[in-house]
Amino acid sequence: DAKTTQPNSMESNEEEPVHLPCNHSTISGTDYIHWYRQLPSQGPEYVIHGLTSNVNNRMASLAIAEDRKSSTLILHRATLRDAAVYYCILRDLRNNLFFGTGTRLTVIP
Amino acid sequence: EAGVTQFPSHSVIEKGQTVTLRCDPISGHDNLYWYRRVMGKEIKFLLHFVKESKQDESGMPNNRFLAERTGGTYSTLKVQPAELEDSGVYFCASSQAGPQGGWLHEQYFGPGTRLTVT
Numbered sequence: 001d002a003k004t005t006q007p008n009s010m011e012s013n014e015e016e017p018v019h020l021p022c023n024h025s026t027i028s029g030t031d032y033i034h035w036y037r038q039l040p041s042q043g044p045e046y047v048i049h050g051l052t053s054n055v056n057n058r059m060a061s062l063a064i065a066e067d068r069k070s071s072t073l074i075l076h077r078a079t080l081r082d083a084a085v086y087y088c089i090l091r092d093l094r095n096n097l098f099f100g101t102g103t104r105l106t107v108i109p
Numbered sequence: 110e111a112g113v114t115q116f117p118s119h120s121v122i123e124k125g126q127t128v129t130l131r132c133d134p135i136s137g138h139d140n141l142y143w144y145r146r147v148m149g150k151e152i153k154f155l156l157h158f159v160k161e162s163k164q165d166e167s168g169m170p171n172n173r174f175l176a177e178r179t180g181g182t183y184s185t186l187k188v189q190p191a192e193l194e195d196s197g198v199y200f201c202a203s204s205q206a207g208p209q210g211g212w213l214h215e216q217y218f219g220p221g222t223r224l225t226v227t
Binding site: 032034041042043044045046049087091094095096097098099100101 | 113140142144151152153154157164165168200202204214215216217218219220221
């Protein structure tokens with residue numbers, strides 16, 4: 001299963017943008033890049049996904065490098081409710097998710 | 110619309126006993142997945158149902174684990190007999206069927222069942 005590498009933790013001030021990086025140098029041509037987050041005491045929650053082009057939705061933006069070996073999840077204005085563990089996941093053709101250790105985001109008021 | 114629900118929220122059993130976890134997916138979702146996080150480890154995929162059929166069970170750890178989805182609605186995951194290393198949080202997720210029998214990307218997760226084996 002393809003692997004991703006993320007920083008263990010990051011901090012952000014409230015209402016400032018947050019850029020969460022992810023490296024996935026062994027990504028294959030058919031792997032989609034998914035981001036999920038897990039708030040305390042809850043199950044993971046879908047955030048966004050992409051294949052080659054940058055993507056935007058109501059929650060976040062996903063910037064994908066041209067060679068697809070890295071990506072960045074962008075939260076445009078962090079709020080206290082965005083404090084969570086963010087997982088960058090490569091999803092293969094089976095649609096099964098393989099979670100790594102994720103990045104714990106702390107939002108400072 | 111109700112989300113994915115799991116029952117019980119917490120179960121404490123003794124080693125050697127049997128436990129059955131239940132997952133009710135979002136209505137109409139053909140795809141159902143089981144994952145688990147055991148102590149200190151990452152969330153791991155267990156298996157994937159499409160309707161009542163097991164699409165992929167490559168993540169099931171051993172034959173003490175049995176998953177069923179009779180009728181293609183709710184699913185159960187039975188652990189028999191439970192061992193200490195089975196302690197952790199078991200998550201269920203569901204997703205809609207996509208075009209041409211595939212799947213849509215977003216998986217909706219339940220809150221999990223915390224299993225403690227003593």
